Amino acid sequence: MKVLYPFIAVLALVAVALVGSQISGLQYLLGIALPYLAFAIFLGGFVYRVLQWAKTPVPFRIPTTCGQGKSLSWIKRDPLDCPNNKLEVAGRMFLEIFLFRSLFRNTKAEIGEGPQLSYGSSKYLWLFGILFHYSFLVIILRHLRLFTEPIPLFVKVIEFGDGILQLGAPTIYQTDLVLLGAVAFLLGRRLIMPQLRYISLPADYFPLLLIFAIAVSGILMRWVFRVDIIAVKQLTDGIASFSPVLPDGIGAMFFVHVVLVCTLLIYFPFSKLMHMGGVFLSPTRNMSNNSRAVRHINPWNDPNIKPHSYADYEDEFREFMVEAGLPVDKELPPAEKKEE
Amino acid sequence: MALPKLEELSKSVAKGPSLMTGGIPKHDWLETTPVFKPENFPYPTKQEKLEYLKFPNPREWSPEDEDWKLPSNWKDIILQGFKERIDKFRSFRIFMDCCVRCGACADKCHFFLGTGDPQNMPVLRAELIRSVYRNDFTTAGKLFGKMAGARDLTIDVLKEWAQYAYQCTECRRCSVFCPYGIDTCEITMMMRELLHLVGISINWCMEPVANSNRTGNHMGLQPHTYYENVQYLADDIEEITGVKVDVPFNKKGADILFITPSADVFAEPGIYTCMGYLILFHYLGLNYTWSTYSSEGGNFGLFTSNEMMKKLNAKMYAEAERLGVKWILGGECGHMWRVVHQYMDTMNGPADFLEEPVSPITGTKFENAASTKMVHISEFTADLIKHGKLKLDPSRNAHRIPTFHDSCNPARAMGLLDEPRYILDHVVPKWHEMPENTIREKTFCCGSGTALNTDEIMDLRMRSGLPRANAVKFVQDKFNVNMLSCVCAIDRATLLSLVNYWTPGVDVCGISELVGNALVLDGEIKRETGLRFEPLAGMEG
Numbered sequence: 001m002k003v004l005y006p007f008i009a010v011l012a013l014v015a016v017a018l019v020g021s022q023i024s025g026l027q028y029l030l031g032i033a034l035p036y037l038a039f040a041i042f043l044g045g046f047v048y049r050v051l052q053w054a055k056t057p058v059p060f061r062i063p064t065t066c067g068q069g070k071s072l073s074w075i076k077r078d079p080l081d082c083p084n085n086k087l088e089v090a091g092r093m094f095l096e097i098f099l100f101r102s103l104f105r106n107t108k109a110e111i112g113e114g115p116q117l118s119y120g121s122s123k124y125l126w127l128f129g130i131l132f133h134y135s136f137l138v139i140i141l142r143h144l145r146l147f148t149e150p151i152p153l154f155v156k157v158i159e160f161g162d163g164i165l166q167l168g169a170p171t172i173y174q175t176d177l178v179l180l181g182a183v184a185f186l187l188g189r190r191l192i193m194p195q196l197r198y199i200s201l202p203a204d205y206f207p208l209l210l211i212f213a214i215a216v217s218g219i220l221m222r223w224v225f226r227v228d229i230i231a232v233k234q235l236t237d238g239i240a241s242f243s244p245v246l247p248d249g250i251g252a253m254f255f256v257h258v259v260l261v262c263t264l265l266i267y268f269p270f271s272k273l274m275h276m277g278g279v280f281l282s283p284t285r286n287m288s289n290n291s292r293a294v295r296h297i298n299p300w301n302d303p304n305i306k307p308h309s310y311a312d313y314e315d316e317f318r319e320f321m322v323e324a325g326l327p328v329d330k331e332l333p334p335a336e337k338k339e340e
Numbered sequence: 341m342a343l344p345k346l347e348e349l350s351k352s353v354a355k356g357p358s359l360m361t362g363g364i365p366k367h368d369w370l371e372t373t374p375v376f377k378p379e380n381f382p383y384p385t386k387q388e389k390l391e392y393l394k395f396p397n398p399r400e401w402s403p404e405d406e407d408w409k410l411p412s413n414w415k416d417i418i419l420q421g422f423k424e425r426i427d428k429f430r431s432f433r434i435f436m437d438c439c440v441r442c443g444a445c446a447d448k449c450h451f452f453l454g455t456g457d458p459q460n461m462p463v464l465r466a467e468l469i470r471s472v473y474r475n476d477f478t479t480a481g482k483l484f485g486k487m488a489g490a491r492d493l494t495i496d497v498l499k500e501w502a503q504y505a506y507q508c509t510e511c512r513r514c515s516v517f518c519p520y521g522i523d524t525c526e527i528t529m530m531m532r533e534l535l536h537l538v539g540i541s542i543n544w545c546m547e548p549v550a551n552s553n554r555t556g557n558h559m560g561l562q563p564h565t566y567y568e569n570v571q572y573l574a575d576d577i578e579e580i581t582g583v584k585v586d587v588p589f590n591k592k593g594a595d596i597l598f599i600t601p602s603a604d605v606f607a608e609p610g611i612y613t614c615m616g617y618l619i620l621f622h623y624l625g626l627n628y629t630w631s632t633y634s635s636e637g638g639n640f641g642l643f644t645s646n647e648m649m650k651k652l653n654a655k656m657y658a659e660a661e662r663l664g665v666k667w668i669l670g671g672e673c674g675h676m677w678r679v680v681h682q683y684m685d686t687m688n689g690p691a692d693f694l695e696e697p698v699s700p701i702t703g704t705k706f707e708n709a710a711s712t713k714m715v716h717i718s719e720f721t722a723d724l725i726k727h728g729k730l731k732l733d734p735s736r737n738a739h740r741i742p743t744f745h746d747s748c749n750p751a752r753a754m755g756l757l758d759e760p761r762y763i764l765d766h767v768v769p770k771w772h773e774m775p776e777n778t779i780r781e782k783t784f785c786c787g788s789g790t791a792l793n794t795d796e797i798m799d800l801r802m803r804s805g806l807p808r809a810n811a812v813k814f815v816q817d818k819f820n821v822n823m824l825s826c827v828c829a830i831d832r833a834t835l836l837s838l839v840n841y842w843t844p845g846v847d848v849c850g851i852s853e854l855v856g857n858a859l860v861l862d863g864e865i866k867r868e869t870g871l872r873f874e875p876l877a878g879m880e881g
Contacts, residue, residue, distance in 0.1 A: 005487060049437070052433070053430060053433060053434055053437075056426070056427060056428070056429070056430040056433050057428065057429075057430060058429075058430045058431070059428065059429060059646070059686070060646075060682060060683055060686055061682055061686065062431065062523070062526070062682055062753070063753075064512055064515045064516055064521055064523060064752055064753070064781075065751070065752055065753060065754060065755035065781065066516050066752070066781040067755060067757070067780075067781060068755055068757045068758050069708070069754055069755020069756060069757075070708050070755075071708055071719055071755075071756070071758075071759060072704065072706075072719060072722060072723055072726070072759070074726060075722070075758050075759065075762070076758070077755070078755070081781070082755040096519070096521075100519055102444075102516065102517055102518060102519050102521065103442075103444055103517075103519045105516065105517055105782075106444050106517060107447075107448075107517075107777055108447065109447040109448075109453055111353065111354050111360055111361065111453065112354060113354050113355075114350065114354060114810075115350050115353040115354035115806065115810070116354075116810060117453060117806070117807055117810045119775075119777040119778075125442060125443075125444060129442075129519075193443070194359060194362060194363075194364045195359055195443055195446050195447070195458070195461065196441075196443045196446075197364070198359065198364060198365065198369065198458050198464075199369070199441050199443060199446075199458075199461065199463055199464055199467070200441060201441065201487075201488070201489040202487045202488070202489070203480075203487070203488050203489050204440070204441050270478070270479050270480040271480060272437075272438065272439065272440045272441070274437055274438055275438040275439075275440050275519075275520055277438075278434050278437055278438030278520055279438070279519070279520050279521075281430065281434055282431075282434060282438075282520050282521040282522070283430055283431045283434075283521075284431070284512075284515050284521035284522075284523045284526075285520075285521035289754075289755055290708075291681055291682050291683075291685065291686070291712070292680075292681055292685065292708055292709045292710070292711060292712040292714070293707060293708050293709065293710045293711055293712075294710075294711055295685045295686065295689050295690055295711045295712075296685070296686045297686065298686050298687070300428060301686065301687060302647070302650075305647055305650050305651050305654070306651070306654060307651055307652070307654035307655045307658050308553045308554065308651075308655070309658070310633050310658060310659065310662055313554075313555075313556065313633050314633075316554075317555075317562055317563050317564075317632075320562055320563060320564040321563045321564060321590075321632070323564065324563065324564035324567050324568065326563055326564065326567055326589055326590055326632060327589070327590045327591065327592070328590075329662075
């Protein structure tokens with residue numbers, strides 16, 4: 001069920017796009033109005049969410065230390081897994097954001113008779129995660145050719161590199177295939193692994209299915225249901241220059257692709273996909289482990305919280321303290337002293 | 341409570357139907373109802389303790405009862421508290437928002453490994469509260485409800501929070517593996533804070549909190565008793581070494597205030613660690629003092645609420661100021677050091693009445709403690725050894741073949757990993773590391789931290805401690821390891837039950853016990869026994 005509804009939702013989106021592509025009024029709506037709207041929601045929503053995080057205070061310095069911290073000068077420390085200053089934090093964040101450092105640590109635990117636990121290395125999630133994100137990034141960068149004139153050199157270089165195997169005509173981009181494979185893996189593990197299947201929500205299947213459908217529609221549009229690429233470029237250039245025109249004869253598959261992409265953009269800021277922004281602000285990763293050397297300020301620290309005072313404590317236990325020979329701030333009253 | 345039978349538990353853990361062994365629960369997690377039975381939830385806090393602490397909604401109640409006697413507006417209270425906390429803690433808000441449920445954390449939690457209970461996967465523990473967050477505080481949850489994984493806060497949901505907030509020891513192991521650094525500790529802390537608002541808490545946490553507030557330590561030892569206990573330890577030292585050591589208390593004008601968990605003063609095997617401190621300080625001729633007012637290093641406020649943590653912790657600086665010391669030296673303790681390292685200065689600083697810590701023996705400046713002005717005993721001791729200031733005879737520990745257990749907080753909230761290892765290298769002839777995936781930042785919790793070291797939940801504790809015990813078993817079988825050393829007082833208490841259960845023949849000690857035993861004192865008699873009056877190697881006859 002959890003995978004069925006998102007699947008239906010994606011199919012419904014495809015159907016809407018196919019129908020819309022045949023009706024000229026809707027073509028304008030789906031091809032021009034929707035992209036503007038989607039992009040505005042994506043940008044506005046993303047910025048709103050990040051600002052909301054950013055304005056929430058970080059009361060305590062709580063990095064998760066994953067290596068030796070700064071201590072005595074002769075103890076070798078681990079600046080990247082236990083950073084002590086901003087530069088080292090930047091290093092840690094770089095590894096985290098660009099190389100998925102933490103996921104690289106992944107292990108798989110098993111329990112057997114004894115009982116005996118064993119932990120094996122398990123880098124599949126890291127590998128497919130990396131493949132997925134980087135192919136997606138390359139594909140997005142390749143698409144810049146649609147929105148720029150002249151097309152920047154780096155876009156051309158990326159295109160060239162991505163098609164370097166020179167397979168098929170038009171050339172097959174490796175990233176298209178890698179993306180499909182990686183999404184299939186990420187979907188497959190959710191469906192097959194019992195632990196993953198149990199925790200997965202429709203909100204986990206939907207973005208995967210959506211991205212899969214986006215990739216498929218993109219590929220179909222290039223090889224099977226060919227669209228008029230000149231017309232597409234005309235449309236996208238128009239959108240980018242804020243003087244949109246809707247040329248005739250763009251194939252239906254283009255509208256499917258656009259509707260799915262726009263759905264992803266709209267969905268993005270409201271969903272777990274915001275991990276893209278969240279990872280930058282995660283306090284266990286982006287803080288230095290120097291809290292004993294440099295005082296961290298909590299903006300809402302309450303100065304009215306005081307300890308149970310020493311004076312009250314001594315008042316309660318003075319007699320015992322004096323008797324045991326413990327020093328006290330105030331002596332016992334003389335009357336009681338005499339009794340001793 | 342009775343310990344679970346070893347054979348039964350072993351079979352149940354490895355073969356019983358659980359998500360760890362491949363069994364898939366019939367019910368969707370969004371629709372489970374929590375089951376409370378004896379031995380799966382610690383005793384609730386006694387009414388009088390909550391009243392003393394002025395915590396809201398104190399009452400007598402039982403988790404096994406249908407009716408938890410919640411205040412009628414409990415839901416409003418929780419949601420209001422929720423809103424306040426997502427506005428106060430960026431960690432909480434981000435960790436509510438950006439989990440992708442990739443599942444990397446699932447089999448990293450010792451509670452999940454030992455119970456196979458799906459709700460004990462860190463991701464799902466967090467989803468218990470995230471589902472309510474989505475329902476009440478996000479657009480997607482409001483629009484799409486269950487499709488977006490949102491659910492209404494019902495009494496069953498609240499009960500489930502209680503159950504699983506107290507099946508997490510806030511050890512942060514999951515956060516090491518999470519690609520976004522999501523720290524379940526931050527989430528469990530918030531769950532516990534919210535539960536406190538409606539009077540749900542456990543006695544094993546709150547009684548120590550109340551005691552610490554009043555008497556200065558968890559057990560409620562009054563000043564004279566505390567003082568006398570330390571004196572008894574000094575007497576034992578004299579018997580073993582022939583040397584009389586001083587026990588300075590509440591001494592104004594001392595250079596250093598020494599604070600350690602009170603368990604080191606009254607409970608085995610912590611008392612032997614304490615004897616180690618006393619011997620070391622005597623050896624150095626340190627001008628230091630103990631305090632009866634600030635006689636607890638541990639801080640169960642950390643497991644309660646940030647306000648309570650601050651209140652209890654404030655005694656350390658207050659006492660340091662009253663006694664006029666230069667800086668503070670802290671004993672071996674895990675969560676105490678989380679509070680000191682990551683919270684104390686922020687909450688109760690700046691400690692401008694103290695000086696930047698300098699070792700009076702070696703002259704070493706502890707730059708890493710320049711602001712907080714509190715130094716860890718392992719840092720202090722490692723520095724002494726490095727400078728050749730300690731005359732050590734490791735052969736006195738030849739009857740010990742230790743391994744070293746990294747405690748969660750020093751490892752994952754301080755990065756204190758190599759100091760105790762360096763000390764070990766110098767005080768025992770040989771010691772062995774446990775397997776790589778179970779040490780340093782990947783260390784496994786003792787299974788009973790965050791006030792879960794209470795006897796009524798032994799089944800749970802033996803399960804959650806299994807990953808640690810299993811690693812001990814490995815080095816016991818391979819290297820004949822017979823001592824599990826650590827730098828944590830909760831560990832010293834809880835690991836003992838754990839190894840007695842899973843790996844009999846292994847004992848537990850603090851690093852300072854081994855230091856004390858190896859230290860050669862001026863004027864000492866020929867040592868025939870260690871600090872536990874156990875015969876030294878070659879002295880067994």
